[in-house]
Amino acid sequence: MRSRAFRRPNGRLTSNKPCPYGLAVDARHTLLEVLLVHRGLVVAIAGATGAVGEEMLAVLAESTLPVERVVPLASARSAGRTIEWRGEEVPVEVLGDDSFTGVDLALFSAGASISEQYAPKAVSAGAIVVDNSRAFRMHPEVPLVVPEVNAPALAEHHGIIANPNCSTIQMVVALAPLHARAGLRRVVVSTYQAASGAGRAAMDELRDQTVALLNFREPPIKAFPRRLAFDVVPQIDRFEPDGFTREEHKMVNETRKIMGLPGLPVCATCVRVPVFIGHACSVNAEFERPITVSEAHAALSDWPGIVVHAEPAPRPMADDVAGVDPVHVGRVRQDPSVPNGLALWVMADNLRKGAATNAVQIAEALAA
Template sequence: MSEKKVVVAVVGATGAVGREMLKILEERDFPFSQLVPLASARSAGNSIEYKGKKIVVKELKEDSFKGIDLALFSAGGSTSEKYAPHAVKAGCVVVDNSSAWRMDKRCPLVVPEVNPEALKNHQGIIANPNCSTIQMVVALKPLHDAAKIKRVIVSTYQAVSGTGQKAITELDTQVRQMFNLQAPDVKVYPYQIAFNCLPQIDVFMPNDYTKEEMKMVDETVKIMNDPNIKVTATAVRVPVFYGHSESLNIETEKKLTSKEARAILSKAPGIQVFDNPSEKMYPMAITAAGENEVFVGRIREDETIANGLNMWVVADNIRKGAALNAVQIAERLLKDNLLKVKDPNAFM
């Protein structure tokens, strides 16, 4: 990595993903000269800890980005829509974790293990993909390079932390209430999540898919840069605190045996193959919690079609699915000397 030190802001520094970003910046010793935590007026004045030192959180304003080189945003779509253009106007490069800019043609949608080349033409805002999409494409890309994927059928089993701290608290509260024979309080989700699975994540679209499902469809095509890949998704919220799990069925143009797929994935960046059925070895949400890698197991051939594979893919949705991926993008921008805004007015 370049030795150049930059001024870095974390927008939404007091939220779950913002705190994880700070933790990962510290773990990976990201080279900055100054760290500026930003949050809403409600959180401003609080402090965060970084390498044993307390840093006061500043209020996020339109003029907060003067002198800042890089901003990692994780404060929701409406916040990103409002403030990211002001950051770019000030000469700051934005890596945004919300859905606000993902399908904007001006903004690359990047997973560093999959399409780092997309960063070269950024105009100031780089989008971090959806958590469930990130772990899926990390597993898909090496197989696509080897055998060209035609179709993906994915079912997700997503942890409540993907909704945020309120959902984590609600699951914890509901479990306690039900063990005490009390009716569970239901506020965050349409129905109770404790001891239940909800086949709805986000709102339903006109085609009866949810917004989360269509994110996986559209984002995969953009990241893989292949409009011919067909994706269909069913996204389910499950009573797990951390870690998204996915069942993938893929069809390829070229035949891949399970042994070949296992060998390819074992050599791929960011992946740990955790797959030995005879020893009951397969990845689970608890396997991935707190880890950086995408875990892949249950690799087997689909016996109903000529060129099909099934896989089970698990990752920590707060780390690789959000904070880590954003920091990895930042590292790549620094390494490739891409922390420059070509047109400050590109998004104004």
């Protein structure tokens, strides 16, 4: 079995341990090796016709990756469709066992069950997988990566890298510079998550509900547990026995893993709001050491991938973040209820930085 290597940020090459997915072979190359030999990547997108998949294609087209060819993959329902890639129409292929032959990079955004079934097959075929589902996030041998926060974790991959939950991504980007300055002690977060976080059908349902109510008709309710239009739904994903939802558990567990703080106290409440694009987080963070608002602004401003709204104002809002990659942070203020506390408001485009952009940034880091 030929071991792979990954170029760490310091330029040193290091071999990975054996693959943990029960495969006969580990991934056979890094993206860096492909670029050195071929100078072009073949990239497959599993779930290419979904909201995140389409955004992945758009972000790929904007990225620094030298993509030679894309392979859009979807279910049989999308057979016969095409997607646009750099001015050309590319046929969508039905995802199957042989879809990853000759593929260097596979971006998955088709749900956990699809990732569990096909991601190991993609690795076995020689691809590196960046998976946007929850399937591998908490696997101890799978890096869960936000490049602005824990890029060195990429050196430990065995062929699959997990993309975190959308709200977790934007929160940890905002918390990382503050943790570096003052040391996180506790986090309480409430999220306000857009309909697009539940997929294209959810966006369509919010639109249809709005139209129905404005025309005095009964609104359709399929994608959400209750009506979302003109209301908020205090449930995302299923309820667990402890009363929290699986989405809230994701934020707790993923935050600890990404930040390397396994004992960090985190409490999350996740709410769906009638917005199409743009997740928001109200974050209260307690630190080990004192940190002022001006110090927080400075730390946030110096961190990659963050836009700071320092002046008191109703920002950021959804129209500040839609269609852009940075995480926006505003309303930074002292939290007088705890020692060394800060309160802040964090927003990002959940389809871009919350999903597609983070996945492509992972690939860019692998190819750097």
